[in-house]
Amino acid sequence: MTKNELFENIRRKRSFLCVGLDTDAVKIPEHLFDKSDDAIFNFNKAIIDATADQCVAYKPNFAFYESLGLHGWDALERTVDYIKENYPDQFIIADAKRGDIGNTSTMYAHTFFGNMDFDAVTVTPYMGEDSVKPFLAYENKWVILLALTSNKGASDFQLMREAETNERLFEKVLKTSQEWGNDDNIMYVAGATKAEMLSHIRKIVPHHFLLVPGVGAQGGSLEEAAKYGLNETCGLLINSSRRILYASDGVDFAEKARAQALKLQTEMAHILTQNKLI
Amino acid sequence: MTKNELFENIRRKRSFLCVGLDTDAVKIPEHLFDKSDDAIFNFNKAIIDATADQCVAYKPNFAFYESLGLHGWDALERTVDYIKENYPDQFIIADAKRGDIGNTSTMYAHTFFGNMDFDAVTVTPYMGEDSVKPFLAYENKWVILLALTSNKGASDFQLMREAETNERLFEKVLKTSQEWGNDDNIMYVAGATKAEMLSHIRKIVPHHFLLVPGVGAQGGSLEEAAKYGLNETCGLLINSSRRILYASDGVDFAEKARAQALKLQTEMAHILTQNKLI
Numbered sequence: 001m002t003k004n005e006l007f008e009n010i011r012r013k014r015s016f017l018c019v020g021l022d023t024d025a026v027k028i029p030e031h032l033f034d035k036s037d038d039a040i041f042n043f044n045k046a047i048i049d050a051t052a053d054q055c056v057a058y059k060p061n062f063a064f065y066e067s068l069g070l071h072g073w074d075a076l077e078r079t080v081d082y083i084k085e086n087y088p089d090q091f092i093i094a095d096a097k098r099g100d101i102g103n104t105s106t107m108y109a110h111t112f113f114g115n116m117d118f119d120a121v122t123v124t125p126y127m128g129e130d131s132v133k134p135f136l137a138y139e140n141k142w143v144i145l146l147a148l149t150s151n152k153g154a155s156d157f158q159l160m161r162e163a164e165t166n167e168r169l170f171e172k173v174l175k176t177s178q179e180w181g182n183d184d185n186i187m188y189v190a191g192a193t194k195a196e197m198l199s200h201i202r203k204i205v206p207h208h209f210l211l212v213p214g215v216g217a218q219g220g221s222l223e224e225a226a227k228y229g230l231n232e233t234c235g236l237l238i239n240s241s242r243r244i245l246y247a248s249d250g251v252d253f254a255e256k257a258r259a260q261a262l263k264l265q266t267e268m269a270h271i272l273t274q275n276k277l278i
Numbered sequence: 279m280t281k282n283e284l285f286e287n288i289r290r291k292r293s294f295l296c297v298g299l300d301t302d303a304v305k306i307p308e309h310l311f312d313k314s315d316d317a318i319f320n321f322n323k324a325i326i327d328a329t330a331d332q333c334v335a336y337k338p339n340f341a342f343y344e345s346l347g348l349h350g351w352d353a354l355e356r357t358v359d360y361i362k363e364n365y366p367d368q369f370i371i372a373d374a375k376r377g378d379i380g381n382t383s384t385m386y387a388h389t390f391f392g393n394m395d396f397d398a399v400t401v402t403p404y405m406g407e408d409s410v411k412p413f414l415a416y417e418n419k420w421v422i423l424l425a426l427t428s429n430k431g432a433s434d435f436q437l438m439r440e441a442e443t444n445e446r447l448f449e450k451v452l453k454t455s456q457e458w459g460n461d462d463n464i465m466y467v468a469g470a471t472k473a474e475m476l477s478h479i480r481k482i483v484p485h486h487f488l489l490v491p492g493v494g495a496q497g498g499s500l501e502e503a504a505k506y507g508l509n510e511t512c513g514l515l516i517n518s519s520r521r522i523l524y525a526s527d528g529v530d531f532a533e534k535a536r537a538q539a540l541k542l543q544t545e546m547a548h549i550l551t552q553n554k555l556i
Contacts, residue, residue, distance in 0.1 A: 022381075022382070024385075061378075061382060063376075063378060063382045063383070063385035063386045063389070064382075064385055066385070066386070066389045067385045067386070067388050067389045067392075067393065069351070069355065069389075069393055070348055070351055070352060070355070073347070073348055073351055074348060077347065077348070097376065097377060097378050097402075098341075098375065099375060099402065100339075100341060100375050101427070101428065101429040101491075102429065104300070104339060104341045104342075105341070107302075107341035107342055107344070107345045108341045108344070108345070110345050111341070111344045111345045111347075114345075115345065115347055124375070124377065124402045124404050124405075125404065125434075125435060126402050126403065126404045126424055126427075126435060126436070127402075127424070127427050127429055127431050127432060127436075128429070128430070128431020128432055128433065128434030128435055128436070129430070129431040129434055130429050130430050130431040131429065131431050132431075146404055146405070149379070149404075149405050150379065151379040151380065151405055151406070151408050151409065152406070152407070152408050153405050153406020153407040153408040153409050153410075154405060154406055155406065156403075156406030156407055156454055157403060157404060157406055157447065157450065157451065157454070158404065158405075158406070160438070160440050160447065160450060161440060161441045161442070162438050162439060162440070162441065163439040163440065163441040163444065164439070166441065169435065169438065169447065172435065172438060173435065176434055176435070213379075
């Protein structure tokens with residue numbers, strides 16, 4: 001998917017919501033296990049069918065599927081296929097936080113973009129250019145590079161200031177990585193728990209899309225994220241996982257998930273209108 | 279496995295060799311595909327049987343298995359089971375370079391240590407303490423944290439100097455992470471392509487084990503790595519992947535792999551003797 005196509009989807013759906021598919025076998029409604037040994041996929045399918053018109057992206061979190069072994073990988077592959085077949089306008093993000101030496105990153109890129117047809121993959125920048133570049137070799141596919149994450153440990157290294165330039169590590173990641181790609185193939189993870197930091201990030205990457213986790217369960221605010229993060233093509237994908245997926249653990253889980261997604265979408269439509277993006 | 283048990287294995291086998299199982303379907307001998315649809319596992323089994331008495335550790339590289347989808351995961355799980363059953367003295371490393379927010383890292387830890395019984399997993403430090411700690415919650419299991427990697431891109435961020443302390447990022451990772459664990463549950467990745475850097479690393483982590491990739495195909499030297507990296511419990515696991523796995527692409531691949539492993543083991547036995555560790 002190109003940047004323009006993504007922006008058009010955002011305008012059409014009046015939403016920049018990404019639904020994080022952190023599907024946890026322990027948290028999904030018990031009744032799903034009664035009829036089938038396919039509870040994980042059935043849960044995802046119900047969530048997707050209930051939310052697809054409210055969001056522009058889905059983000060399966062690989063850890064949750066890998067922890068179930070072969071069964072989990074199978075559910076993940078079928079979830080991606082299901083979205084591609086039924087909702088081809090969705091931007092699908094492999095939240096896998098990969099990154100390794102060149103020949104190994106090439107293998108990972110093949111997995112996400114060759115085998116599984118994701119639109120994007122989250123990549124960790126620690127190993128530098130040759131760990132990221134293999135993911136950029138695929139046309140109309142995206143790297144979403146970790147810059148400033150939403151967790152407490154983000155401050156351990158990401159805020160470290162460089163002696164020579166006085167730049168913080170996450171700022172150096174933003175600057176350096178612009179030599180590897182551009183706003184048509186790189187996005188950045190920018191945590192919403194530090195919304196005012198988004199204004200620093202916007203100065204360095206004015207035109208890039210930012211994937212913003214941490215709204216909801218992790219304490220970030222949508223309004224704040226929009227205030228500091230919006231740009232001329234929206235430029236934001238706001239992720240919500242737990243708040244949507246686990247809105248209810250009863251038979252009404254999909255209905256309640258839809259209500260949560262709709263609430264966020266309504267707020268987003270208002271923000272897009274106010275900012276004259278629709 | 280405890281640190282003492284690992285050191286005892288090193289002394290007994292006169293080797294600190296780790297064989298990297300970067301098993302690439304494109305590179306393994308063609309005849310393996312003739313008889314079976316199980317070529318990946320059969321290749322690993324043959325390599326393991328041929329090298330197990332020459333090495334103390336195996337390190338499957340997850341990218342290579344994931345790129346084959348379900349079939350690859352199955353081959354990986356069976357490889358780990360095969361080593362555990364037949365060579366229980368081997369230290370098995372999940373080379374997966376994971377790391378995410380706390381609840382997600384907990385899922386990954388469950389995958390590697392709960393489901394699959396690896397002894398260690400490689401973890402990337404970018405997201406800080408809460409991304410690493412869940413892996414340290416398992417007794418006698420190890421985090422192998424990326425400090426200074428062996429690839430070209432290592433210089434992009436890992437060598438960045440902090441204004442306040444004049445420490446480089448990889449040094450800050452070494453220091454900070456010692457508050458999270460100790461030399462009984464953390465090792466560090468330290469690339470052999472910059473062997474003299476190992477002396478800096480040794481000053482900060484004198485007692486920790488270091489996993490040293492980059493000997494062989496990536497140009498690092500075993501002698502140099504040992505010169506700067508050895509400590510009182512050896513403290514080194516030297517990884518070799520391609521040089522051993524692909525020593526031949528004929529029917530003699532396992533025999534040739536053994537010869538390469540034996541060559542490294544012989545050099546290691548000499549180094550251990552010279553340094554009075556055996």
